Amino acid sequence: MECELRDDVLTAGSEAVEELYDRGFYGRVKDGKLEMSLIEGAHLLSRGKIEIFSDRKALDFKAFFEIASERVKDFELGYIVFKDLRERGYYTKMSPIGFRIYPRGGHPGKTPAHVFVYVISERAHLPLQRMISELNKAENARKRLILAIVDEESDITFYELKKTIMSGGQAEPDVVGAGMPAAASLINDRTIVWEPEIADFLHQNYFFGKKLDELRLQLSLVESGYLLDKQWIRIKHKNAAEFNEYAEGVEPGYTLKYLVYSNLRDRGFVVKTGFKFGTHFRVYKQFKTDTHSEYLVHTIASDHVFALPELSRAVRIANTVHKRMVFGYPDASTGDDAGGVGYVEIGWIRL
Template sequence: MDLTLSGGLVRAGERARERFYDSSGYGHVENGGALTLAPVEAAHLLYRGDIDSVDGMDVRALLSSAVVSEVAFFVYKDLRDRGFYLTPAREGWVDDPEGIDFVVYPRGKGPWDDTVEYRVRVVGERDTVPAREVGDCVLAVVDEESEITYLATDRPAVEGTSDPSVPAAEGDLLAERVLCWDPPTELYERAFYGQRLDDEGAVQLSLLEATYLARDGSLTVDGGAEAVLERGREVEGERFDRRLTAYSTLRERGVVPKTGFKFGADFRTYADVDSIDDLGHSELLVRVLPATHTFDPRDLALDVRLAHGVRKRMVFALVGDGVEWLSVARLTP
């Protein structure tokens, strides 16, 4: 079968409908019953040997042309190889095509059904991904060696049952922390603020913890909350304000944020802290970013891989007017 391109689409006609759409879910049936294929679908049919040419091109010529994106082809092929039917996301072909490239149906289902398994956005390793544009789709990242990493994005609820309130404490502001020489037991042992200097006695608070507690009236320090906040800004710039917003929001939602430094993140978090003697595994790794952030897929792969390796969920706190939560996790379709 030799097909032709017209207006960026491949017109396959009515007789192709039964063979490619009805039996295998390729293409889109127009009013009137004629089958139209997206170029990536035609490339796949060419690659399989199911059609002979598109505008005289074989698969090698079609993939070398600008008509088909090679990364879209690799993802399309990979999902087909995994046993899925899928439809290119075009206006009129699928619901809400904005921001995605393919709609993937559950195995055994197709474009004639009403269920969707994944909404897939194809990304080359060197592309960028605006944080605002993800949260309800799967990223299919094609790396420079054409291997595909699937990353599911979501907008999770982040909440817990830890009580942030503590009895009053007093501390000294040092260069980049506050040292409480004689703190109430609850500060560290129940509410998990700070770190002990030794097995008992003095507790060191981070500048974030100290600002939060001083604002709350639970910590007395020379110069008050403003002095600690100012110090935070001096040593960290505007990043400090962003992290403070995320820190405070987490605490107010009953989640305890502790440093995520060893994991290269801003925080690791514990949802249900009653006592440090009974501390479970921390559940989330949180990286704080401006809401306008644009991801480099490689940074995303790094964070997600690390979180997976330590059995935590990777969550991004996108700070703009308030905080939006974005989780990203590896997915095997």
């Protein structure tokens, strides 16, 4: 089957429509002819299904690959992923952001595509806002969104991206108890609640803080800020606003972190540090002594730009400890109910 290369399109005659389009779902039909992308062409060329001519000269795979990679941005990445998807049994069509694929056993004309695949090099950077706009497009088209990251050795890692509505099951904090607000001392980057009954109350009912010993409770900065806001504790010479300013000085980024912490607490989650997992928080839907946290949540600014190794680390850790990796960010577009925080879940998947 002969194809002609012009710019970034391959064209073949009407006989190709039957063989490549009808049977293999390559390319698209225009004026009775078949037009294919250079990625599709490379795949067919490598399998000996077509010959490619440019100015009447046949191109071998090497010559075609070199030309194509000059004409099409990220051609080699697209080719690596396209080939992989096809060989796994997914019919794969070109789409503006990469590919759309059809469920195994399905194909164009029989089933709708169910997934958008966004192809990216591990060396590229991925802004959160770009992620969100792709998620919106996928949502409007009722498709899942999968990121295909090609690493430097051309291995592909697939992640599924989802907007997540976070909803926990911890009971709302009770009305203020006796002795509250309780005195707490601010000691550098933590506070200590000295009153034994209140220390117990906060720790046993809501899993705030960690016991310093049998009598006293240590609270982290975000916990202290939250309990100060709720007027369950008081700190000498520091109202909530002053504490916030102090905490931002001790821990740059505190304000952002606190926004997500308090949002998760308000949504009924028990939220503890995720330091051991390299994230800001580990998050429990409800706290009982033998439960494991279900989420790791990391806070990012709304203009955050992901480096892909960073993403890879976070998702890998979450996966190995059977938790879901969620990124929380300030999002003014969410309603009042959502408290101005958006959540995106990123999970490793096998395709």
